[in-house]
Amino acid sequence: MHIPVLQKEVLEFLSPKADENFIDATIGGGGHAFEILKHTAPNGKLLGIDVNLAAIEDLKEKIKNEEIKNRLILICGNFSNLQNIVRDFNFNSVRGVLADLGFSSGEIETSGRGFSFLRDEPLDMRYGKNELTAEKIINNWSDQDLTKIFREYGEERFADKIAAAIVRDRKTKRIETTFELVRIIRQSTPYFYHRRRLHPATKVFQALRIAVNDELNNLNKFLPQVLDVLVSGGRLAIISFHSLEDRIVKNFLKEKKREGLIEILTKKVTRPRHEEIAQNPRARSAKLRAAIKI
Ligand SMILES: C[S@@+](CC[C@H](N)C(=O)[O-])C[C@H]1O[C@@H](n2cnc3c(N)ncnc32)[C@H](O)[C@@H]1O
Structure with a gap:
């Protein structure tokens, strides 16, 4: 079971409200997405993307008898194609985009794709089908x-x-x-x-x-598209787990602020509190940055 990281902080920054539409670009086990959907009831929609087909299929199965299925659109795809996905599914009025980067606990524990050095598995390490x-x-x-x-x-x-x-x-x-x-x-x-x-x-x-997984290139392609799909006043929140990703996010936000396109909400990067790390060691290296599109 994947425990979502920095959940309370993500909600504070994204500030979801009734009937608003959101995108979770790395929906994984859906922890963050379900929480956002609670706040956007009764009519707010969420477009959930994940490059890992198993994650999308598990979620479809999980929600098949739930009312929430009418508000959750699940797509297997790469967030580097965000604009195309949004266009193909005619998803608009996007008030917020979340990306919780990297891999989920499910991918480490049950995918059999060799993400962990503690399990003897084939050397695969693909999230998707590249x-x-x-x-x-x-x-x-x-x-x-x-x-x-x-x-x-x-x-x-x-x-x-x-x-x-x-x-x-x-x-x-x-x-x-x-x-x-x-x-x-x-x-x-x-x-x-x-x-x-x-x-x-x-x-x-x-x-x-x-x-x-070409992770750094995908992140570089994804970030500008986030600004294109957000409405003015819309928010973005990105959680990264290593300094290379965080540097890309930090520099992107700085540049867009200089261009007058965003306001940064995280003047200093947001880190998990000690209590969260004690309960979920995976949170240890998480860094959250957020911004509002002007
Ligand atoms: C940390 S997990 C997300 C967990 C999720 N927030 C939750 O609460 O369950 C990251 C997810 O991003 C997916 N992912 C990684 N790179 C991706 C990409 N380029 N496009 C779409 N999904 C990606 C992984 O397959 C994984 O399921």
């Missing part, structure tokens, strides 16, 4: 390209050592599972690295996930 998988990156990309993504997307200090070990090991046999990759990471990093709070594979797994 061509590229983690297995293809690990077995086909050059030493330099592997080093580059581990360094840039994972900020991994032993990027070159890990990449060299992968290239060496794959000569004997394709590297196909998460545990095979974890073993190589352990063997190519010093002992002290294995004794810290952070698992030694954390950063490489983050880097692979970002590369497989």
Whole structure:
């Protein structure tokens, strides 16, 4: 079960009211979306998008006998195509857009796609159905390209050592599972690295996930489209989970404020309170930024 992060804060910033329309661009398990829908009853609609078909199908099943199904439109798609999706479904008067980036607990725990270094699964890491998988990156990309993504997307200090070990090991046999990759990471990093709070594979797994799903490009494509679909006075809220994403959101908001297109609601980034982190450790790295379109 995915516990929504920063739920109270998201509601404060998006401020949903009766009969207003919203978009949840990463609907996942629907935690945030259902809460928004409570505030927009009786006629407010929500367009829920997720690139993971299983998430959309689970939600359809969950709401099939509920009244809410008349107000919740569920679409499997990539938020990088936001404008097209909004146009195709003739969804208008959008008062707010939420994106809660990254992956859901369901994807980690039950997708079987190798998102976690704690489960032995095929190296896949796709949210959706794109061509590229983690297995293809690990077995086909050059030493330099592997080093580059581990360094840039994972900020991994032993990027070159890990990449060299992968290239060496794959000569004997394709590297196909998460545990095979974890073993190589352990063997190519010093002992002290294995004794810290952070698992030694954390950063490489983050880097692979970002590369497989083209996460930073998608976010860069998505943000300007949010401003296009919002009505004037409409609000946006973006939750990110690592500094690369947060930097993109922060710089985008700064630029649009300079252009006089938005007012920023989060002068300082909003972080979860200690109590939330104690109840939901996944919230630890969450950062929320919000703005109003002028
Ligand atoms: C953190 S979860 C969202 C959880 C949701 N807010 C909830 O309360 O249950 C992020 C979701 O975004 C989806 N996702 C990631 N990248 C996406 C993209 N480019 N377009 C659409 N959905 C995406 C993932 O499949 C995942 O279900």
